[in-house]
Amino acid sequence: VSGTRLPGAPEREERVVCHVDMDCFYAACERRREPALAGEPVVVGMGFEPGETHGAVATASYEAREYGVESAQPISQALEKLPRKIEAAQDDDLSVEDAGFYRTVDMAFYQSVSEEVKAVLHEASETVREVSIDEAYLDVTDGVGWDDAEAFGADLKTRIEAAAEVPASVGIAPNMSTAKVASDADKPDGLVVVRPGEVREFLAPLDVEELHGVGPVTAGELRERGIETAGDLAAADAYDLEQAFGERGRELVHRARGEDDRAVEPVGRPKSLSRESAFTEATTDHGAVRERVRTLATDVAERASAKGALYATIGVKVVTTPYDVNTRARSLAGPVDEPDLLEEVALDLLAEFDGEQVRKVGVRVSSLSFTTRQQASLDSWEGRPTPEERTQSGADSGAPDEREPPGQTSITDFD
């Protein structure tokens, strides 16, 4: 029952799977358009604008990491560890040497760079799974043997650098989970090939937390059981871990052993769309919270509409002090694209939290189905896959909710 292989699909014992992971992608993009940042500590995040006091680090360059700046860190903490260059220059107590450059996230630009990278990947293989803006898997079994895996990886990195001017790390292994770990093993600018016979040995010494899917909570629970390394996990009894962690426990044991037969498949359409926003400080002003929810609902409705997404479930997320995450959702009779209804339902779900101290709110739509017609937008087609590729990518799920509202033209939508 493991993996997503279709029943009856042939067993491919020795696939060649390549994982490409861009190094500090946002920071690398900033350096590309501002070459003076080369070799300097660069921190990219939200809330770095003058006067802003809350926000977090999205990406820190390796130079910035040396100072203890990490992704997801609050801005205040990052600035303590690594002051801004500009401020250090004006403050006698601070050293300009030990200061860094802060830049605000510019997703549109990173997306454009990402598309240049992805174009190279799609040239290299017909089977590409784009995981995120800076990460993808390629199945290169047809065309790359273990003897030329290194050469292939090196060439791929060179082509990415030439086309998009940003560095990548590449891992090549017989399956996805091992390839993912391999691309991480020699960052930045890494290239690691793990051959079929070397998988267990390669994984064994790693800390469990380096495995994809093991976060701080699971790592802690594993440690309590005396399981610290991937080798320990590989030696554990899959049944025992299934008792303790459910299906995931069994899954993790297999991953640690380097067993993973999931096929590299293109990612389908989104399952949900959401927008959220934090208040500068927790507020009990319910009117202000409602106003924020209205804005978010409008945003989500616009995005859904632009993607041709209909939603059958509307939800809100309300984070109350100290940091309690509450979610509420309501399903509709059927999928709709109705901004007014979205706002109305979101506000209705929010009402329960009137009087509470709210730090953050979010609006989400899910149970999506897609009109096969995308609303035209000037930039949405440029640099996108051809219609043939779109059709292919969209044909993944066989999901029951691909209904088409009446009266709409059929052009297969993607993304």
Add this chain to the structure above:
DNA sequence: TCTGGGGTCCTAGGACCC
């Protein structure tokens, strides 16, 4: 360390149905 934003998947319990 007191916490940004956008996602995915899994689980548990309840409602409801046959």
Add this chain to the structure above:
DNA sequence: TCTGGGGTCCTAGGACCC
């Protein structure tokens, strides 16, 4: 009047990832 067994859908929360 007390109550089997199986299935689906929905909601809420949690862990994890980038």
